[in-house]
Amino acid sequence: MGINGIVKGLGITLKHFIETYWVDIKYKGKRYGTESGIEDRKSFDTKGIFTVQYPEEKIKVPEAFRYIPFLVYDEGELGEKEIRCTSCGICAKVCPPQCIWITRSVNPETGKPVPKPAKFFIDVDICMNCGLCAEFCPFEAIRMDHDYEIANIDRFAHHIYDLDKLLKPASYYAEIRPTQFKEEEDARKEKEAKKAAARAAKQT
Amino acid sequence: MQSEKINKPDINIPPELQSQVAVTTLDRIYNWSRASSLWPMMFGLACCAIEMIITAASRVDFSRFGMEVMRPSPRQADVMIVSGTVTKKMVPQIVRLFNQMGEPKYVVAMGACASGGGPFKEGYNVVSGIDKFLPVDVYIPGCPPTPQALLHGLLVLQKKIEKEKLTDAEWYKKDFHEEIPIPILGPDLLDPRKFHLFKKELETTTEEFLIESDAKGEEA
Amino acid sequence: MEEKVLVSDLPALDSLYPEKVILDTRSGYGGFIVQREFLLELFKDIHDVWGYDMLSSITGVDYFPEMMEVVYHFYRSLGGGALVLKVQVPRDDAVVPSIFSIYNGAEFQEREAWDLLGIKFDGHPDLRRILMWEGFAGHPLRKDWKEAYYEEDTKPFSSRWPEGVAEHAEKKNLFKANVKYPDNFDPDKWIASGEEALYLGLQKSKNDQDMETESIVINLGPQHPSTHGVFRMAALIEGEAIIDLKPAFGYLHRNHEKIGERNTFLQNMPFTDRLDYISSMSNNFGYALAVEKLMGVKPPERAEYIRVIMAELTRIVSHFISTGFLLNDLGAFFTPALYALKERELILDVFEAVSGSRMMCNYFRFGGVVRDLPAGIHETIKNLAFERLPGKVDELDQLLTGNEIVRSRCIGIGVLTAEQAINLSATGPILRASGVPYDIRRADPYSIYDRFDFDIPVLYHGDIYDRYLIRIEEMRQSIRIIQQAITQIPEGPVFEGKPQYQVKVPAGEAYGRVEAPKGELGFYVVSNGQANPWRYHVRAPSFINLTSLRQMCLNYKVADVVAILGSIDIVLGEVDR
Ligand code: SF4
Numbered sequence A: 001m002g003i004n005g006i007v008k009g010l011g012i013t014l015k016h017f018i019e020t021y022w023v024d025i026k027y028k029g030k031r032y033g034t035e036s037g038i039e040d041r042k043s044f045d046t047k048g049i050f051t052v053q054y055p056e057e058k059i060k061v062p063e064a065f066r067y068i069p070f071l072v073y074d075e076g077e078l079g080e081k082e083i084r085c086t087s088c089g090i091c092a093k094v095c096p097p098q099c100i101w102i103t104r105s106v107n108p109e110t111g112k113p114v115p116k117p118a119k120f121f122i123d124v125d126i127c128m129n130c131g132l133c134a135e136f137c138p139f140e141a142i143r144m145d146h147d148y149e150i151a152n153i154d155r156f157a158h159h160i161y162d163l164d165k166l167l168k169p170a171s172y173y174a175e176i177r178p179t180q181f182k183e184e185e186d187a188r189k190e191k192e193a194k195k196a197a198a199r200a201a202k203q204t
Numbered sequence B: 001m002q003s004e005k006i007n008k009p010d011i012n013i014p015p016e017l018q019s020q021v022a023v024t025t026l027d028r029i030y031n032w033s034r035a036s037s038l039w040p041m042m043f044g045l046a047c048c049a050i051e052m053i054i055t056a057a058s059r060v061d062f063s064r065f066g067m068e069v070m071r072p073s074p075r076q077a078d079v080m081i082v083s084g085t086v087t088k089k090m091v092p093q094i095v096r097l098f099n100q101m102g103e104p105k106y107v108v109a110m111g112a113c114a115s116g117g118g119p120f121k122e123g124y125n126v127v128s129g130i131d132k133f134l135p136v137d138v139y140i141p142g143c144p145p146t147p148q149a150l151l152h153g154l155l156v157l158q159k160k161i162e163k164e165k166l167t168d169a170e171w172y173k174k175d176f177h178e179e180i181p182i183p184i185l186g187p188d189l190l191d192p193r194k195f196h197l198f199k200k201e202l203e204t205t206t207e208e209f210l211i212e213s214d215a216k217g218e219e220a
Numbered sequence C: 001m002e003e004k005v006l007v008s009d010l011p012a013l014d015s016l017y018p019e020k021v022i023l024d025t026r027s028g029y030g031g032f033i034v035q036r037e038f039l040l041e042l043f044k045d046i047h048d049v050w051g052y053d054m055l056s057s058i059t060g061v062d063y064f065p066e067m068m069e070v071v072y073h074f075y076r077s078l079g080g081g082a083l084v085l086k087v088q089v090p091r092d093d094a095v096v097p098s099i100f101s102i103y104n105g106a107e108f109q110e111r112e113a114w115d116l117l118g119i120k121f122d123g124h125p126d127l128r129r130i131l132m133w134e135g136f137a138g139h140p141l142r143k144d145w146k147e148a149y150y151e152e153d154t155k156p157f158s159s160r161w162p163e164g165v166a167e168h169a170e171k172k173n174l175f176k177a178n179v180k181y182p183d184n185f186d187p188d189k190w191i192a193s194g195e196e197a198l199y200l201g202l203q204k205s206k207n208d209q210d211m212e213t214e215s216i217v218i219n220l221g222p223q224h225p226s227t228h229g230v231f232r233m234a235a236l237i238e239g240e241a242i243i244d245l246k247p248a249f250g251y252l253h254r255n256h257e258k259i260g261e262r263n264t265f266l267q268n269m270p271f272t273d274r275l276d277y278i279s280s281m282s283n284n285f286g287y288a289l290a291v292e293k294l295m296g297v298k299p300p301e302r303a304e305y306i307r308v309i310m311a312e313l314t315r316i317v318s319h320f321i322s323t324g325f326l327l328n329d330l331g332a333f334f335t336p337a338l339y340a341l342k343e344r345e346l347i348l349d350v351f352e353a354v355s356g357s358r359m360m361c362n363y364f365r366f367g368g369v370v371r372d373l374p375a376g377i378h379e380t381i382k383n384l385a386f387e388r389l390p391g392k393v394d395e396l397d398q399l400l401t402g403n404e405i406v407r408s409r410c411i412g413i414g415v416l417t418a419e420q421a422i423n424l425s426a427t428g429p430i431l432r433a434s435g436v437p438y439d440i441r442r443a444d445p446y447s448i449y450d451r452f453d454f455d456i457p458v459l460y461h462g463d464i465y466d467r468y469l470i471r472i473e474e475m476r477q478s479i480r481i482i483q484q485a486i487t488q489i490p491e492g493p494v495f496e497g498k499p500q501y502q503v504k505v506p507a508g509e510a511y512g513r514v515e516a517p518k519g520e521l522g523f524y525v526v527s528n529g530q531a532n533p534w535r536y537h538v539r540a541p542s543f544i545n546l547t548s549l550r551q552m553c554l555n556y557k558v559a560d561v562v563a564i565l566g567s568i569d570i571v572l573g574e575v576d577r
């Protein structure tokens, strides 16, 4: 039995081994813990050590990344929370494992429904992070979060998210999904401008 | 870095000695050594198992935390990462594996499925969370949790271990015996701990029973 | 490149066999309905005379309350379209002759239909439950069977909105768990059954040697590091040699089809991700094709290109994994697997940026894809396809192909001949390693695969080594396709029409199939015009490829079984569904 194949294979392993040091020398010790270093380890021509040293370094998640959904609220002038959700129920209908529960608000005097959720639950033990709720929400009210560091030691206390836990400000949304947020804001402004123009046209 | 964990924080050691001397308690050193060499069991159930393998692979590499020794044998493992959907057909084996692990042992429920049933919860062959049978220490939501999320969960487990006390450690007590009865595959999954409920079912109607058990509170 | 076989005319069975075969004239349906008594005779002709030698899938459908139907899809190994045959039986007398004697590949599929739908196959050699355990009460896919957490027949459930309050489903159950027992069930009087049947199923072969040897049964799995998940097999061995082997399934049976029939069409999309969780994009592809066939929509150009790119990237991912872990099974602990996983990570980064999730992409929609490629991803894919991946595939090739240990462990082991492979319904790299140049992308082209220039690699030994080589070569071909697609991709919309969460699907049936990395992945969908599919069946390649495991292992050594299993490349999410 020859050993050519084995020697050749070992050569490849050796190459990987040496490359690690070669890249480290090239980066002059700046490869770890720096933004550009992490970027390098994600790039298509990365060589050498590939490990991103979580928790000191973190791989930046792309904008489309989805984990658990959250509800967006706009901050009013007085700091009050203007929930975008109108409790239209589309997300609850589209959710594949049916892990969204919504109770619609009702005006206590008239008994008519009010477009605000009274209760909103997501059971994260069922949620499959599919993003369909965010995809089909007509009011840009539910979006997929980027926060994945949510391990805990008691699921009964933590895993049914209610309105309190789900609500996050629009500024947070803008931070994790800048492109999408900007697109939506632009679209909305355009719409409003059009409306205003139409109204102005009517008045004259 | 490590001596930070091992040192008792409220004792001042002169800086020049810090690399040579550490003052600590027995608890601390005991927990520190256990937490820094958690050996997970090499055992995957479903999709989440792939992310577990990735956590072991070079991108995230949990060997940096002393967890690289993945053991296929339960006897040599400290932590069981339940990585995926627990089905009724599989749960007897999982419980058996857990029983075979040596104390102290920990269970991490990785992903929605292992924590509480997951997207397949409504299915007829799915157990709604491994905590119906095993004592779970850390739950990691997500479907699947990304490798970094799993690693975060394991760090949470390490923190939990660091809080333990030698004096409370149950597994050193004399008549400590924690063996979980193995579920049986009957016409549906049979849990030996719930056999008494059948008697009840025959006697009381469902509604009465529910009222009764609600009064008693949720059983573990 | 193999000759492209044009779809030859389907035999007009109804005029050839009048009175015994009739055309299926229900609107939206196709194929022929066969008399039950005549089934075996006809199928012999189909096989011998008409050359439909590949049995693709067997699906049981419960047309509650009228009847049960068994749907057979046949193909020719030369290529071309499907021949669909059906047999209808009353629900209370659901017995169909087994076609195992003609098509050995029917073995597990018939067992599955028996297990889940209670259709008996007369003459099947080993008709036991396959996914559930022996002794389980009821046949869950029957429409009148309800599970413990049953809420409503179809989603969305009305308890979720407008007055939804979250609660754990187990709270409502008497046992606080997902269980349901027959009325008056008493555990004290209950007698266990089941496991023996598996062992009895292993035939003892005749011992005609002089020396007295004793055969023993060994079990591998479900908890075993080299079974790639929770797969289990029981092998009958004599000394070191395997004389019989039976796989045991169901340890990851997640009731995909039952849940799928309750979901709306769109809601099934993220569930398909979890079938073969290594190649979710391919699963999306197959399901989207099936439903698009029913709906009669076609995605726009750009979406087609994106789909092909994603599907081929997935193939590379899957083959990297399978090669890496094959080596793990051979004992090369982790080095090749780590190299393979590293490349996979780079591709997964693309998936994550495009679809939002590394593994569970949920990226395809009926009539396109969710969103366009985000900024910069076009460049990344280009770089990967032109710069990174070709070199890395070569590197893996150099690392392993010539290795003497790999060669001596793989060459000549686990042989499957071409005839056996076809008869056992093997598909994908296994079939092609046995010398049958059958690849759906060429044999029955879908999407826009007919535009690209690529080869279908074929090898002729049918052993582990050839399967490994096929995978390496297929990665190269996939890279070729990606290179062409990413340079040709046009601008334009990626979705036809307006995205809707409630799609209108006309009544009818459709079978969509793609060449997934593991083999032929088919989705058989029946719609009755409502929001939910009436029947949703997955023809899972890893599951059906396992039919040939026994044949591959016979007379080889115990140590080879692990490698043979690795070379089939199974993913349990798909095997057990
Ligand atoms: S779809 Fe959007 S607006 Fe409608 S209930 Fe859900 S979150 Fe609220």
Ligand code: SF4
Binding pocket: A069, A091, A094, A095, A096, A097, A098, A099, A100, A122, A126, A127, A128, A129, A130, A131, A132, A133, A134
């Ligand atoms: S991400 Fe999917 S599973 Fe989770 S709440 Fe939204 S729709 Fe439901």
Ligand code: SF4
Binding pocket: A128, B046, B047, B048, B049, B083, B084, B085, B110, B111, B112, B113, B114, B118, B119, B142, B143, B144, B145, C274
């Ligand atoms: S939590 Fe999601 S990814 Fe994990 S096993 Fe369950 S379905 Fe698969």
